[in-house]
Amino acid sequence: MDIxxxxxxxxxxxILKVFQVDKRYNVKxxxxxxxxxxxxxxxxxxxxxxxxxxxxxxxITDGLLICNKCNRWYPIIDDIPIMLPDGLRDLKRETxxxxxxxxxxxxxxxxxxxxx
Ligand SMILES: [Zn+2]
Ligand SMILES: [Zn+2]
Numbered sequence: 001m002d003i004x005x006x007x008x009x010x011x012x013x014x015i016l017k018v019f020q021v022d023k024r025y026n027v028k029x030x031x032x033x034x035x036x037x038x039x040x041x042x043x044x045x046x047x048x049x050x051x052x053x054x055x056x057x058x059x060i061t062d063g064l065l066i067c068n069k070c071n072r073w074y075p076i077i078d079d080i081p082i083m084l085p086d087g088l089r090d091l092k093r094e095t096x097x098x099x100x101x102x103x104x105x106x107x108x109x110x111x112x113x114x115x116x
Contacts, residue, residue: 007085011069019101020062073109
């Protein structure tokens with residue numbers, strides 16, 4: 001999984017927290033993330049090609065992308081990173097998401113939702 005930039009401050013890469021993955025099949029052995037591999041939390045130039053076979057055989061179904069520059073976070077819900085700027089965020093959906101994964105969340109995340 002390639003990591004996206006923060007839509008608010010353009011920081012890159014974001015920190016990835018994985019809550020749940022699905023195993024995929026029929027992964028091509030030549031496939032590789034671009035620029036930055038979120039699964040390995042590493043720049044691509046530091047990774048051997050074979051390493052990304054692993055990350056393409058998993059789909060992150062639930063997780064969190066955290067910006068360590070502006071301290072915003074973005075949920076990954078049903079395989080899709082929800083990268084919305086302030087004001088467009090779906091508080092109801094995100095609150096339900098946080099409730100589902102509250103055991104795995106960093107403490108600061110729960111508190112910060114109220115600011116969006
Ligand atoms: Zn990768
Ligand atoms: Zn940011």
